[in-house]
């Protein structure tokens with residue numbers, strides 16, 4: 001399975017998880033999108049229906065800064081754009097914040113949802129807080145795993161309603 005990173009060089013290189021994946025040769029740097037494009041602004045939600053795309057063409061993460069990003073950085077990237085359903089960041093910068101995942105967390109979540117749990121756990125060893133993300137979201141990841149888009153959207157809606165009722 002191929003992992004690609006488009007790097008906009010906007011974040012501190014020492015903390016950038018996309019760059020770390022490339023440095024460790026776990027991902028390839030690219031300027032062109034391939035396969036599933038992880039795009040938090042997409043209208044389509046990632047689901048098991050996307051597994052064939054992952055296997056055939058891989059996945060592209062767009063490493064930009066959450067503090068300074070725009071839809072334009074994603075718009076021109078060719079590929080199958082997908083957002084992730086609600087999940088909480090486990091990284092020290094955005095800990096506990098919904099949807100604002102690091103590049104590495106977004107990759108782990110994708111693999112988990114596409115029923116590649118062993119691969120997701122392998123990637124969690126790349127940083128010391130990698131396991132925190134899996135533990136924090138275990139219930140949600142298990143709920144989304146192997147489900148189609150409609151089922152995932154339904155689960156996500158129920159979770160959001162539950163949070164709002166609190």
Ligand SMILES: C[S@@+](CC[C@H](N)C(=O)[O-])C[C@H]1O[C@@H](n2cnc3c(N)ncnc32)[C@H](O)[C@@H]1O
Nearest residue numbers: 011016017038039040062064084101102103106
């Ligand atoms: C905004 S960048 C932040 C990168 C940061 N430099 C790092 O080290 O992780 C994170 C990237 O991960 C993917 N991503 C994160 N959260 C996502 C979500 N909720 N849905 C889809 N993709 C997401 C996107 O490709 C996004 O551009």
